[in-house]
Amino acid sequence: MDNEGDEVTFAIAQEPKKGMVALTEDGLGFVYTPGGKLGTDSFTYTAIDAYGNISLPATVSITIEKANSGVCYADMGGSRAHTAAVDLAEHGVFVGAKIGDSYFFEPERALSRGEFVAMALAAMDVSAEDVQMTGFCDDASIPTWAKGYAVSALNAGVVSGVSTAEGVAFRANDAITLNEAAVVLNRLLRVTDVDLSDYDVQDADNAWCAQAVANLQSVSVIESGRFSTDEMRSGVTRAQAAEILSAAMTLKDGRAGKGGLLSGIFG
Structure with a gap:
């Protein structure tokens, strides 16, 4: 919602150059997927309220670094929590199960x-x-x-x-x-x-x-x-x-x- 309490939706105004970006299923965030190149990237988006008013574009800057853990979860494609889950692995906090050559985080599993x-x-x-x-x-x-x-x-x-x-x-x-x-x-x-x-x-x-x-x-x-x-x-x-x-x-x-x-x- 915006400052006036109206529902807003988001739209990508300018695509990134080194990867792909998509809206999450709830429409409240973005998922950026790097295309394999390291370095910096960016994309812009706009917000649209219920009356069709469009905001000025906002820029999201991204730094793409090589992963240290080698972990990429097969069951988190498109999830906005994927990067955070990999971050836990990078810091040695938690790593999901590895079955064969794939890692699985089980994102919807409840924690005790x-x-x-x-x-x-x-x-x-x-x-x-x-x-x-x-x-x-x-x-x-x-x-x-x-x-x-x-x-x-x-x-x-x-x-x-x-x-x-x-x-x-x-x-x-x-x-x-x-x-x-x-x-x-x-x-x-x-x-x-x-x-x-x-x-x-x-x-x-x-x-x-x-x-x-x-x-x-x-x-x-x-x-x-x-x-x-x-x-x-x-x-x-x-x-x-x-x-x-x-x-x-x-x-x-x-x-x-x-x-x-x-x-x-x-x-």
Whole structure:
């Protein structure tokens, strides 16, 4: 929507020279596919509102670099999350399954709480603790690979666990919503609180996570309007996680280049 609340559509005004660009299925973004050449490229697009008014062209600049991981997912053609998924592989955060000569990300597969916390900590270069037991009351049900991340997340103040009749539980195998994922990332990134009135996140049902969501929108970790209210309340898919974690890594790397606001926080 534009500033007046009207629906807008996008159109490519000038095609790139070193690749192809197409609108995503939802019409809210673009997917650029390089043609095999490295270097810089660009394309321009316009926005058209419900009354046929056309905006001035806007330019998108692209840098095409050689991939270090060699990963290209066979099941993400045309997905706007493909680049983000490859970025996770490039940073050693997560690599999908390799079957034969092809990699598969399974973009619509839902993540568990343990999986997302582990990926988020890995994306922020936070190591898993070397532990056999976590101290959570549901320790027996926490996968071995997740235990070290659960303890690291607890020590860093990223998670506090869920109070149950048996004690505080981690619930590693439960689904995690995008709202919950936003709280985890906001605590990891320590984004300065923004004025909630500037963001469309005020809702009686999501007051507990509104600040985290607004903070992440303010630094473009979550793109404003990218996910619907229902999506924010639903389980995180691998594709969604890739998008926000890749954006979080970009923010982290930018901070490191300016003196490292995150450096040294976790020891």
